[in-house]
Amino acid sequence: MNPAVGVIALVLVSLATAAIGFYGLRISRTTGDFYVASRTVKPWWNASAIGGEYLSAASFLGVAGLILLSGTDALWFPVGYTAGYLMLLLFVAAPLRRSGAYTIPDFTEARLDSRAVRRVTSVVVVVVGWLYIVPQLHGAALTIRITTGLPAWVGSVAVVVVVCLTVVAGGMRSITFVQAFQFWLKLTALAVPVLFIVFTLAGDGSAPAAPAVVNPTGLAPAGPYQNISLLVALLFGTLGLPHVLVRFYTNPDGHSARRTTLIVLGLLSVFYLFPTAYGLVGRMFAPELARSGQADAVVLLLPGQLIGGTAGDLLSALVVAGAFAAFLSTTSGLVVSLAGVISQDVLGGGVRGFRLAAVVSAVVPLGFAVMTDSLALAGSVGLVFAFTASSVCPVLLLGIWWRGLTDAGAIAGMVTGGVLCGGAMVWGTVLGAAGTPFWLAQPAAWTVPAAFAVTVLVSRGTKHRIPLTMSRVMTRLHTPERPLMTER
Template sequence: MNPAVGLVALVVVAVATAVIGFYGLRISRTTGDFYVASRTVKPWWNASAIGGEYLSAASFLGVAGLILLSGTDALWFPVGYTAGYLMLLLFVAAPLRRSGAYTIPDFTEARLDSRAVRRVTSLVVVVVGWLYIVPQLHGAALTIRISTGLPAWVGSVAVVVIVCLTVVAGGMRSITFVQAFQYWLKLTALAVPVLFLIFTLAGTGGHEVAPAAVNPTGLAPAGPYQNISLLVALLFGTLGLPHVLVRFYTNPDGHSARRTTLIVLGLLSVFYLFPTAYGLLGRMFAPELARSGQADAVVLLLPGQFIGGTAGDLLSALVVAGAFAAFLSTTSGLVVSLAGVISQDVLGGSVRGFRLAAVIAALVPLGFAFMTDSLALAGSVGLVFAFTASTVCPVLLLGIWWRGLTDTGAIAGMVTGGMLCGGAMVSGSFLGAAGTPFWLAQPAAWSVPAAFAVMVFVSRATRKRVPRTMARVMTRLHTPERPLVTER
């Protein structure tokens, strides 16, 4: 595509994000505005914002790339990403909102009456957030390099600068407006070009299905273990993502949190139709992208490859704008959630502390992004889901649904899950993709059950440490409240 057109698309998205973010500054005044938008976000707004921040680089670029590489095996990613929200609806959304907490560490401290649990949870949440931000910055680097020809680092730096400006300006209330806008931009940016592609390829008949379309890379299909482990990571990992969970604190009540989750399921189901279509089109008509190491760029390259001229440039620019919006919205949500944790636990919980924490939360992963090479985007994010499923998810599920959980059990389970899954991730990075055993490449199938088992076993061994406040907190979590506002 024309580099000038790509650059204009990026500038337009950046300016629109900044304008909407600064609009949020006008109505962000209190600490509650910065942390949870004063708990007044309506379901449709919140669902759009969740869609905006959840649909990351892995969803916008990585899913299509994996389908290009792996075919039907990669369909577990959109299925798992979407089905994870059904788990949220059934087990987490309403009780978590009723807890009245600002952050996940707030919840674990209140549930287990333990500052030690809070500190461990805070550390885990920060690690998860930073691990998740790094692939977003890698995706931005890839997009900048392909669409404009500028050095890759410009993309990572641009995302961090824009996110810091919008988060520091208005906190959660500001980011809610930004992310809701970015969901609909991302959906449009994928839907319009792929429909043009389908109509063009079907109407001209000038492009034949490539001979290598069945398996362009020659990779062996994934076995049952890999698929099961991936599904465990995605289903349970969604329950522990800090930037997703913090959005439920912004709903007025538990009823609104459940309704928000239902809407999100619909929005995600519609969205994932389009990356899947890109992956299948790339597999049929452009398998050379897989062999040349450009699988993650299939969404960016297909419109320009098959629709030439001005129309192709405009459609490519729209895709680039949507991709950049994906990096901005997910990184914004992560920075907001991490800033809430860091400022509460380290900087006193003030608005000024929140702003300083937001800058710290964005700069640290930028350093890691400079020091690491981009993996397949969806695959690297899948490992973050596995880590989250092995740490945050068990303490949330057991904290909400099991009265026997103790602070010692919660800490033991999180440490065990973190060490097992983190050790597998580190080992895989040293061994490389070719040398990593399948059970290390996909650790969730054994690290998640191990974390749950240790948490339960240690809690039973320390049952005298069940907090005296347990009954009161559990009653609050599971007693439905009336909606604050009658919704039509």
């Protein structure tokens, strides 16, 4: 691929993102605009924006790379990513929207009437967000290095600069427009090149090479335990992702939140067809990418390798633009959600506090990303899902559906799940992929049940701490409002 083509693609998508973000500044004036777009985002817009922020580096690059390495074993990733939204639809979307909260800490404080729970939730949410941002910046570094030959850190810094500009400019209102645009760009950037490749190869009658035979690293599922643990992480982890949950606060009502989730399920189902196709085409026609350690770059390299010439450069440029959009959209969603938490809990809220918090939210993970090497993208994000499933998810699900939850139980559960899963992640990093036991490489199968069990047991032992406001809050969460009724 011509390096100039990659640079042009990155510049164009960055300029388009900044332009749309600054457009949002024209209509972002109030605190509600910055935090939750004044709760006026319609289902189609919101679904597109959710698709934009949810489909991260792991989805755009990592899924294809894992399928190239592991074949059908890696299909659990797109299945789990998509099925997580079914869990959201059934258990979380509408009640969370009815809560009227701005952030997850807002919800836990209102539900449990406890400032201590709010503080612990805030710390956990910030940790989850930063853990999730780092793989996005690693993906940007990989893309820059592979496609332009520039130093890898340039990609990470470019993502942070563009995200800070767009988030500071218009907050959630602005980011909604940006992410909706970026979802359709990502879908087009994957679909057009892979369809072109498939039709070209079919027309030429090209014969596939022998499939790649590669040991699938400790990050890829290899047996029943790993498959079950991965699904637990993805299904329950989706319920606790701060940048996903904050999106439901932007819907006008609970009915719209459910419609949004249904549309997202459809959009994700279509999207994941294309990374899967890249992985399968790579196994058949470019297995050397797996053997050379470039599995995560298969989406970036296939058009130039299998098509070549001007057409290959143009298709590669489209893929690069889509990849950069993936890093920008997910990072911006995370920064918005973290800025809401940090500004309210540390900086006193308001637009000025939101903007300062947004910069902090982006710069801290940039430091970690520059100092660390990338793991396999889908696998590293899968571990973040496991951490979220073990910490945020239990208090969220039990807070919505169980009247017996107490502040002591919520704190004990979050701390237990976070320490167990975080410890497994650190231990696995120290040991390396080859030396990590399978139960540490995929810890969700035991850390999530442990977190739920501790939350329930401690809550039962502290029944006297059930808040007096519990009945009123639970009634609000589970009383359907009329469709399209807006909050005053």
